[in-house]
Amino acid sequence: MRRKAIFEDVLALVLAGGQGERLYPLTRDRGKPAVPFGGNYRIVDFTLSNCLNSGLRKIYVLTQYKSGSLERHIQQGWDPIFSAELGEWVYTVPPQLRVGQRWYAGTADAVYQNIYLLEQERPDKVVILSGDHVYKMDYCRMLEFHGVKGAIATAGAVVVPIEQASAFGVLGVDESWRIVSFAEKPRDPQPIPGRPDRALVNMGVYCFETEALVRALCADARQETRHDFGHDVLPALVGTGKLFAYPFVDENRKETAYWRDIGTLDAYYEASMDLVAVDPVFNLYDREWPVRTVPHQLPPAKTVFAQEEPGGRIGLLLDSIVSGGVIVSGGRVERSVLGPRVRVNSYARVADSVLMDGVEIGRHARVRRAIIDKDVRVPPGLVIGEDPEEDGERYTVTPGGIVVIPRGTQLE
DSSP states (O other): OOHHHHHHHEEEEEEEOOOOGGGTTTTSSSOGGGSEETTTEETHHHHHHHHHHHTOOEEEEEEOTTOHHHHHHHHHHTGGGSOGGGTOEEEEEOOOOTTSSSOOOSHHHHHHTTHHHHHHHOOSEEEEEETTEEEOBOHHHHHHHHHHHTOSEEEEEEEEEGGGGGGSEEEEEOTTOBEEEEEESOSSOOOBTTBTTEEEEEEEEEEEEHHHHHHHHHHHHTSOSOOOIIIIITGGGGGGTOEEEEEOOBTTOSSSOOEEEOOSHHHHHHHHHHTSSSSOSSOSOOTTSOOOOOOOOOOOOEEEOBOOSTTOOBOEEESOEEOTTOEEESOEEESOEEOTTOEEOTTOEEESOEEOTTOEEOTTOEEESEEEOTTOEEOTTOEESSOHHHHHHHSEEOTTOOEEEOTTOBOO
């Protein structure tokens, strides 16, 4: 299938209305897809970059909770990339309340309440994507697979060790990748035929024939269900024999396929630390598959001071991601992600942490295994992340022991 044909005939819907309760307090002031990630980016940038790199340029982003930050981000960073004159766009669509005075009840209901978009655009196919996953995927390959199989719907799926599959929705398939069962977090996951040590888990990436999608959504809306694609809509299509699983092909070009659902604070932290390894498991530097975002007009990052005498100040950065406008002035940073305009002052120490836009670390302060949201000033001498009992009394601490400090917190 030529990319030009895909560009003309496929509509992408990005589901970006999740409340992100398990990511609180990072979602206190923004929706989950708008949470900063990897220094310069927002989580939604990875799905939108996949669309762009795949040749999909008709995109609706369905928003809901605390959508202001996400809408500004897309307007500033993504609108300029697309040409309306050429029939390209990325538009945010807040809830329209077209089928009742209520919020979206589930992923399928979010699309059902915006079914007029499908009637208006009349695409041949619809790709439905989650706006809160980090991965690289060429959706064209999935569309080609979908066409070859004669499918009415195709679900993207990741191959995982069978002992890990119980944490996800598992797809049972036959030898031709036809889906024969769905099971949500099963105790005994069904293995892939011929691979008893591997199972397929649902990615939340779907391709539908438009007519089949409309019929399925209307049927689901008439029933008392969770109105969710994975729980309800796709299982109802198993009996058609035309529902297939597409095994994820990773454009990350690493030995192990990379797909992360940034669903919890610990998952967010672990995915962030994936970026700072010497050979990172997720590659942000691949020119063949660029990840785009809002272009920040900031000066280059810099380190200050190289006083090698005893007690001297040395600005040092080790194994870290550093964004524009960062200044490390006589402090030390190790294995951390620094967002734009972060400042680390003399004799301060930062390790294994994520510091977002505008964070300042005062002199002699120490920060370890922490996520600090925007515009927080850590006072001189303050210690974060070294005393679990004290941290638990003052801050949010995750089950994995990560200290999380909300945006704009006044620390003393």
